[in-house]
Amino acid sequence: MNDSQPALAASRNPSGAALEPRTRRRGRRTSATRVIAFLLLTLWALVSLFPLYWVFVTALSPPSVVMSTPPRLIPDPPTLVNFVRLFGRSQIFGWLANSAIVSVTVALSNILLGTMAGYVLAKKRFPGASIAFWIVILTMMIPGQATLVPMYLLVNKLGWLDSLRAVIVPDLVIAFSIFLMKQYLTSFPTEMIEAAKLDGAGELRILLQVVMPVAKPGIAVLGIFTFVDYWNGFFWPLLVLSSSENLTIQVGLSTLRFQFTTDFGLWNAGAVFAMIPVFIVFFSFQRYFLRGITIGAIKG
Amino acid sequence: MVSSMAETWRRHREAYLLLALPLAIIVIFRVLTVGGAFWISVVRYGPRGAPFVGLANYAATLQDDLFWRSMFNTLYYSVGVVPLGIAVSLGLSQLIFNLGRRTQMFYKAAFYLPMVVSGVVMSLVWLWMFDPVYGLLNWLFQQVGLEPLLWLRSPKTAMPSLILMAVATGQGASIVLLTASMGSIPDPLYESARVDGANGWHEFRHITVPLLRPTILYLLIMGTIGSFQVFNSIYVMTSGGPYHATETAVYLLYTYAFQMLNFSRASAIGVILAVILALVSALQYRFVARGSVEY
Numbered sequence: 131m132n133d134s135q136p137a138l139a140a141s142r143n144p145s146g147a148a149l150e151p152r153t154r155r156r157g158r159r160t161s162a163t164r165v166i167a168f169l170l171l172t173l174w175a176l177v178s179l180f181p182l183y184w185v186f187v188t189a190l191s192p193p194s195v196v197m198s199t200p201p202r203l204i205p206d207p208p209t210l211v212n213f214v215r216l217f218g219r220s221q222i223f224g225w226l227a228n229s230a231i232v233s234v235t236v237a238l239s240n241i242l243l244g245t246m247a248g249y250v251l252a253k254k255r256f257p258g259a260s261i262a263f264w265i266v267i268l269t270m271m272i273p274g275q276a277t278l279v280p281m282y283l284l285v286n287k288l289g290w291l292d293s294l295r296a297v298i299v300p301d302l303v304i305a306f307s308i309f310l311m312k313q314y315l316t317s318f319p320t321e322m323i324e325a326a327k328l329d330g331a332g333e334l335r336i337l338l339q340v341v342m343p344v345a346k347p348g349i350a351v352l353g354i355f356t357f358v359d360y361w362n363g364f365f366w367p368l369l370v371l372s373s374s375e376n377l378t379i380q381v382g383l384s385t386l387r388f389q390f391t392t393d394f395g396l397w398n399a400g401a402v403f404a405m406i407p408v409f410i411v412f413f414s415f416q417r418y419f420l421r422g423i424t425i426g427a428i429k430g
Numbered sequence: 431m432v433s434s435m436a437e438t439w440r441r442h443r444e445a446y447l448l449l450a451l452p453l454a455i456i457v458i459f460r461v462l463t464v465g466g467a468f469w470i471s472v473v474r475y476g477p478r479g480a481p482f483v484g485l486a487n488y489a490a491t492l493q494d495d496l497f498w499r500s501m502f503n504t505l506y507y508s509v510g511v512v513p514l515g516i517a518v519s520l521g522l523s524q525l526i527f528n529l530g531r532r533t534q535m536f537y538k539a540a541f542y543l544p545m546v547v548s549g550v551v552m553s554l555v556w557l558w559m560f561d562p563v564y565g566l567l568n569w570l571f572q573q574v575g576l577e578p579l580l581w582l583r584s585p586k587t588a589m590p591s592l593i594l595m596a597v598a599t600g601q602g603a604s605i606v607l608l609t610a611s612m613g614s615i616p617d618p619l620y621e622s623a624r625v626d627g628a629n630g631w632h633e634f635r636h637i638t639v640p641l642l643r644p645t646i647l648y649l650l651i652m653g654t655i656g657s658f659q660v661f662n663s664i665y666v667m668t669s670g671g672p673y674h675a676t677e678t679a680v681y682l683l684y685t686y687a688f689q690m691l692n693f694s695r696a697s698a699i700g701v702i703l704a705v706i707l708a709l710v711s712a713l714q715y716r717f718v719a720r721g722s723v724e725y
Contacts, residue, residue: 280466
């Protein structure tokens with residue numbers, strides 16, 4: 131199984147769709163309809179990208195320009211004053227560090243624990259295997275809000291409130307990661323496992339040295355999506371973190387909104403920092419994103 | 431009995447050991463808390479104990495005008511966001527699909543990029559664009575001769591504004607999925623339709639859409655589940671206002687639990703919400719999956 135053979139998604143996607151975009155001219159297309167198509171697509175691309183552009187423009191514009199009409203569509207004159215104010219008035223670097231700790235830890239741990247459990251459920255037959263699988267499936271279907279209160283009280287009992295442990299530990303592995311890796315590894319060649327076993331390798335070594343290297347594409351998708359999800363996570367960290375120095379970037383940003391109610395330049399300067407890591411990840415792994423969505427669709 | 435258990439353990443020890451930690455985390459935080467949710471919803475949870483009150487929390491919830499208001503708002507949001515989003519992404523997917531491969535990738539990336547940006551960032555920048563005085567949208571409106579709106583500040587336009595934001599920025603994943611599914615529709619279907627004199631709209635309406643049914647169903651169910659749980663934009667942009675116009679079910683749950691510290695009422699709302707979501711998904715599944723076309 132290599133990068134160019136997306137066997138998993140193709141076979142599990144609800145409609146069995148192929149992954150690589152296949153182009154095919156359908157219908158007679160006059161040049162007029164082509165122009166209209168391009169116009170509509172470009173208009174919508176503008177609608178979806180403009181707000182992101184506006185974050186950067188607002189962050190780089192002096193406060194006097196931000197609150198003036200007509201709005202200036204490029205920072206004029208560009209300035210870093212909003213960033214300077216942001217560094218002085220918030221704990222932005224602490225928030226970024228906390229978010230990095232949370233999202234990297236949760237992503238790595240989901241890769242390791244998700245692959246461990248997924249491998250066992252995909253390749254081992256043992257009493258209790260189907261019960262374990264059903265536990266995974268059923269917990270995946272329960273909306274998080276239903277268990278919010280007991281989760282909060284449990285974390286409180288454990289003494290984890292206002293600490294990153296409350297955000298990290300419950301999600302060290304989530305059911306979806308196990309399910310995804312189980313589905314992914316079902317097509318893993320059993321002969322490779324048998325051969326390693328004949329060479330005297332234990333299960334843990336097989337997992338780390340035989341299975342995980344081959345399963346890299348699936349692991350990459352899981353890791354990237356988990357990282358982005360937890361970098362962007364808001365609701366749960368909002369509930370369990372409270373001191374300013376313990377907040378994640380998203381919760382920190384939301385406090386700016388309520389503390390400086392109309393300081394748009396300041397908010398957007400913070401938003402720039404919240405966006406940069408996910409942009410880097412997106413542009414480095416764009417292929418995996420577009421593939422990951424189709425793999426993720428097996429969730430349904 | 432004991433010896434057979436020992437035998438099972440011996441033979442499958444490694445499988446059990448590998449599964450132990452992941453499964454323990456799931457069971458502690460995701461299975462036990464489901465039981466906890468039910469338990470808290472049938473007691474009166476407080477600092478001095480938790481006396482059993484039966485279904486009193488559910489009864490109180492169902493008699494609460496604010497609860498019904500929040501259910502209406504949730505439905506309003508969902509019915510606004512999901513079908514509109516699917517219609518938009520179907521149209522855009524159809525337009526994208528006929529383009530060359532590189533152009534396709536460009537547009538897909540452009541539509542997908544907003545989806546990796548957090549809800550909080552999106553909410554902040556849209557809050558700024560929606561600002562009635564300094565915001566970009568009212569300035570645009572004035573340029574084309576339209577009356578400026580109050581957007582999030584008026585009970586009438588607050589919810590439509592939130593729906594507009596969600597639809598405008600949330601179609602990337604749907605488009606990637608739909609174009610992928612379009613690629614799997616066999617060409618001869620279109621060729622024979624063309625022989626019968628079908629035009630582009632006929633092909634779209636009678637071949638593409640029916641054959642995309644499984645994907646559309648998936649988008650419908652996942653979209654409904656997601657939109658029923660909307661919280662981030664409400665929290666950052668409106669706090670449920672003005673005059674409860676954007677108070678949704680999850681926001682109400684949040685206010686009960688973390689502002690009024692009424693954990694039992696909040697838990698009852700959570701259980702009701704989970705049941706409603708399960709029912710809605712099942713209904714959509716029956717309604718849309720029936721009559722699926724095989725090809």
